[in-house]
Amino acid sequence: MTVLSVEGLRVSYAGRSGRREVVHGVGFDVTEGEVVALVGESGSGKSTTAHALIGLLPEGGRVDGGAVRLGGVDIAGWSSRRLRAVRGVSVGLVPQDPVASLDPVRPIGVQVGEILRVHGERDARVVRARVLELLERVGLDDPELRSRQYPHELSGGMRQRVLIATAIALRPRLIIADEPTSALDATVQRRILDLIDGLRREEGTSVLLVTHDLGVAADRAQRIVVLKDGRVVEEGPAADILAGPRDAYTRQLLADAPALETGFRRPPAPLFLRDASAAAAENPYAITATGLVKEFAVRGREPFRAVDDVSFRVRRGTTHALVGESGSGKTTTARLVTRFLHPDAGSIDLDGTDVAGLSRSEVRELRRRIQLVYQNPFSSLDPRQSIAQIVAEPLHNFREGRRADRAARAAELIDRVALPHDVLDRTPRELSGGQRQRVAIARALAIRPDVVVLDEAVSALDVTVQARILELLESLQQELGLTYLFISHDLAVVRRISHTVSVMRRGRVVEQGATEELFANPTHEYTRELLAAVPGRTEVAA
Amino acid sequence: MTAPVLPPEIDAVRSAARDEASGVVADPIEADAAAESGRPARRSTIARLFARGRRPSWTLVLAVAVVVIAVLWALIPWAFTGYDPIHGVPAEKLQPPSLEHWFGTDAIGRDLYARVVHGAVHSLSGALIAVTVGLAAGTIIGVVAGSVGGIVDEILMRIVDVLLSIPGLLLMLSVIILLGFGTVNAAIAVGVVSVASFARLSRSEVVRVRRSDYVEAAFGSGGTFFSVLRRHVLPNSLTAVIGLAALQFGTAILAISTLGFLGYGAPPPTPEWGLLIAEGRNYVATAWWLTTLPGLVVLVVVLSANRISQSLGRSSR
Numbered sequence: 001m002t003v004l005s006v007e008g009l010r011v012s013y014a015g016r017s018g019r020r021e022v023v024h025g026v027g028f029d030v031t032e033g034e035v036v037a038l039v040g041e042s043g044s045g046k047s048t049t050a051h052a053l054i055g056l057l058p059e060g061g062r063v064d065g066g067a068v069r070l071g072g073v074d075i076a077g078w079s080s081r082r083l084r085a086v087r088g089v090s091v092g093l094v095p096q097d098p099v100a101s102l103d104p105v106r107p108i109g110v111q112v113g114e115i116l117r118v119h120g121e122r123d124a125r126v127v128r129a130r131v132l133e134l135l136e137r138v139g140l141d142d143p144e145l146r147s148r149q150y151p152h153e154l155s156g157g158m159r160q161r162v163l164i165a166t167a168i169a170l171r172p173r174l175i176i177a178d179e180p181t182s183a184l185d186a187t188v189q190r191r192i193l194d195l196i197d198g199l200r201r202e203e204g205t206s207v208l209l210v211t212h213d214l215g216v217a218a219d220r221a222q223r224i225v226v227l228k229d230g231r232v233v234e235e236g237p238a239a240d241i242l243a244g245p246r247d248a249y250t251r252q253l254l255a256d257a258p259a260l261e262t263g264f265r266r267p268p269a270p271l272f273l274r275d276a277s278a279a280a281a282e283n284p285y286a287i288t289a290t291g292l293v294k295e296f297a298v299r300g301r302e303p304f305r306a307v308d309d310v311s312f313r314v315r316r317g318t319t320h321a322l323v324g325e326s327g328s329g330k331t332t333t334a335r336l337v338t339r340f341l342h343p344d345a346g347s348i349d350l351d352g353t354d355v356a357g358l359s360r361s362e363v364r365e366l367r368r369r370i371q372l373v374y375q376n377p378f379s380s381l382d383p384r385q386s387i388a389q390i391v392a393e394p395l396h397n398f399r400e401g402r403r404a405d406r407a408a409r410a411a412e413l414i415d416r417v418a419l420p421h422d423v424l425d426r427t428p429r430e431l432s433g434g435q436r437q438r439v440a441i442a443r444a445l446a447i448r449p450d451v452v453v454l455d456e457a458v459s460a461l462d463v464t465v466q467a468r469i470l471e472l473l474e475s476l477q478q479e480l481g482l483t484y485l486f487i488s489h490d491l492a493v494v495r496r497i498s499h500t501v502s503v504m505r506r507g508r509v510v511e512q513g514a515t516e517e518l519f520a521n522p523t524h525e526y527t528r529e530l531l532a533a534v535p536g537r538t539e540v541a542a
Numbered sequence: 543m544t545a546p547v548l549p550p551e552i553d554a555v556r557s558a559a560r561d562e563a564s565g566v567v568a569d570p571i572e573a574d575a576a577a578e579s580g581r582p583a584r585r586s587t588i589a590r591l592f593a594r595g596r597r598p599s600w601t602l603v604l605a606v607a608v609v610v611i612a613v614l615w616a617l618i619p620w621a622f623t624g625y626d627p628i629h630g631v632p633a634e635k636l637q638p639p640s641l642e643h644w645f646g647t648d649a650i651g652r653d654l655y656a657r658v659v660h661g662a663v664h665s666l667s668g669a670l671i672a673v674t675v676g677l678a679a680g681t682i683i684g685v686v687a688g689s690v691g692g693i694v695d696e697i698l699m700r701i702v703d704v705l706l707s708i709p710g711l712l713l714m715l716s717v718i719i720l721l722g723f724g725t726v727n728a729a730i731a732v733g734v735v736s737v738a739s740f741a742r743l744s745r746s747e748v749v750r751v752r753r754s755d756y757v758e759a760a761f762g763s764g765g766t767f768f769s770v771l772r773r774h775v776l777p778n779s780l781t782a783v784i785g786l787a788a789l790q791f792g793t794a795i796l797a798i799s800t801l802g803f804l805g806y807g808a809p810p811p812t813p814e815w816g817l818l819i820a821e822g823r824n825y826v827a828t829a830w831w832l833t834t835l836p837g838l839v840v841l842v843v844v845l846s847a848n849r850i851s852q853s854l855g856r857s858s859r
């Protein structure tokens with residue numbers, strides 16, 4: 001039986017010059033007990049479609065046409081007031097951002113209970129009992145305690161569970177999950193998706209899963225709807241789409257999804273392996289970190305040891321990945337290597353110099369050889385500078401060349417990262433996320449460093465953009481002989497780019513080795529857990 | 543460190559910016575979807591001021607017009623009135639507003655409109671001095687505190703706390719007692735009082751920008767303390783401070799008028815706005831125009847300055 005049927009849905013937003021249609025006649029069905037994945041890049045209109053279904057478009061948004069049939073009743077033209085009887089009751093929404101979606105000043109028990117009160121439950125004891133039942137249902141330990149806690153006392157995964165509890169409170173027939181796990185670590189992501197899957201199985205709830213990750217869709221959905229530029233380009237059973245995509249765009253998405261790669265992709269052998277004299281050189285390692293320790297003082301408690309006796313070596317011209325969940329100390333390690341933080345113990349040997357004990361001016365000189373690329377390209381570029389200024393910044397700081405030389409070098413770098421020339425006099429806000437990250441990479445390369453530290457450099461990007469950036473990084477490494485230290489929580493990406501891997505957990509390295517070996521024979525249980533959490537992997541392995 | 547409690551006027555600038563940021567489109571992804579494709583036009587700050595929608599808001603146009611007229615009064619008063627602001631015609635004393643004397647005349651027959659026009663230079667230059675003193679001293683303190691940090695920050699901000707804890711009017715009067723009477727000294731006194739707000743705001747902005755990734759990236763690409771401060775921190779943190787300066791301009795006109803009213807500002811017969819209102823006080827029952835009309839002029843100019851400051855604050859995000 002069809003729970004939701006969408007036909008010819010058109011949505012437009014008010015822009016500066018009139019209305020702009022962003023969803024052009026999207027249609028699909030969701031039947032009972034089925035997970036349908038709405039897949040597409042950012043800007044493809046997938047979130048807009050999901051929100052338009054229950055009339056939750058942001059200001060300026062409007063449904064211009066089409067039908068949204070919920071159990072046979074067309075609710076497309078309904079007023080907000082009428083829709084209130086639908087929201088929560090027949091359709092539950094799991095929002096994208098578990099941090100911003102909970103009220104920080106009220107205990108979560110009250111927030112989950114709110115939906116019951118809004119929909120007419122007056123008996124405080126009944127509400128309380130139901131809230132505890134719901135919190136238990138979504139797998140929170142000790143619901144009694146949790147219901148009294150505030151959002152900031154819970155982890156990201158727990159908060160997402162709370163939001164799911166709210167969504168299922170009134171036993172809706174359909175749950176719309178808008179990128180429910182994008183902000184979460186891989187293992188947490190898997191548990192949350194398992195939870196949604198379990199709810200579907202046990203209660204027969206249908207799920208509309210909005211995601212940019214084809215891996216997640218492949219894992220969890222029975223049917224996949226691929227959106228591009230506000231149009232459905234392909235729709236069908238998940239297995240069919242994965243096995244034989246008909247549309248070129250779907251094929252592209254499949255090729256770009258790192259998790260779905262079949263076979264093992266071996267990065268091409270780096271230069272030094274082919275060059276016997278270089279291989280025989282004394283020190284083949286660009287970075288040798290030994291026994292790194294970093295503690296942070298916590299008021300009134302034992303100091304928190306973020307990095308605990310971490311050692312690794314990176315061969316020149318190769319990529320070493322530090323993998324772990326948030327809080328595992330991988331970013332702190334990266335900041336120790338780049339000397340934004342001072343290690344409490346241990347040594348970092350960078351091409352023969354121990355950088356652990358450098359003075360302030362020596363650290364500045366160190367930046368000529370080691371550069372950092374940040375996770376978020378929206379915050380790492382100065383919004384007031386032009387792209388040319390941003391890229392030439394390191395040259396300016398090190399007083400390299402004249403103004404004209406610097407401009408020429410900036411143009412050359414922009415060319416190298418495959419951006420069109422006319423971006424040079426634009427500002428970052430005029431570029432997309434992927435373009436901004438290319439600019440950040442160009443800036444890192446400006447001073448011709450030997451080592452580039454990439455701190456979750458592709459995590460904030462869509463899969464297709466991510467794939468392009470990874471290709472760029474690979475080719476730059478080939479041409480310039482760069483050494484990468486690649487920080488990531490995403491094993492699928494790591495498999496694609498890195499030669500060697502260190503898996504970190506709670507500040508310690510639990511497993512280390514060549515990427516292929518580690519993926520084939522993980523010895524530590526935590527590594528196995530991380531590997532199992534990579535979405536889409538089981539499908540491919542089977 | 544205690545959380546800084548922002549003075550209400552800064553909050554006003556901030557909340558206007560927040561409304562602006564959150565009001566239009568709630569979800570950034572949706573906003574992306576709604577944006578026109580291709581490159582958006584680049585605009586200067588001034589151009590952006592008027593870029594709210596396709597046409598500028600009429601209140602903003604009105605506010606700018608009022609301020610322009612007030613500035614013209616100060617620069618070329620003779621172009622607006624033919625009457626002498628100091629020497630009156632005793633025979634025409636205490637006349638109500640008419641076509642001949644737009645604002646009426648005062649007790650010794652001087653044209654009130656002429657006095658308001660000629661008084662603009664005193665009030666506006668006073669406000670300019672006050673804002674300059676506050677902006678310069680406050681911003682320097684704030685930027686130093688925010689960028690150096692540590693013990694310097696603590697010391698400077700505690701001094702600012704002390705300044706904030708003294709009631710504004712009392713502080714102004716104390717400064718005037720120390721410096722002596724007069725328009726310029728009154729203006730300096732008003733400026734000293736606003737130092738604290740400027741310091742607070744600029745420090746908070748500098749601290750916000752300093753924590754951003756692009757400042758760290760600038761240090762990471764070999765920037766020295768001063769080059770990063772000049773190239774990244776200052777340009778990105780001073781927009782809100784400029785907004786506050788426009789707001790303070792209105793407040794300063796009001797404060798200088800207050801001091802003039804109390805007799806701490808310019809001595810009579812200077813046609814300073816506060817003094818005009820004070821002189822008219824004795825005739826409230828018989829000649830309402832002597833207090834009301836100059837009072838309205840002050841009110842309209844201050845409101846206009848606030849309106850402009852509000853849109854500066856909006857365009858800063």
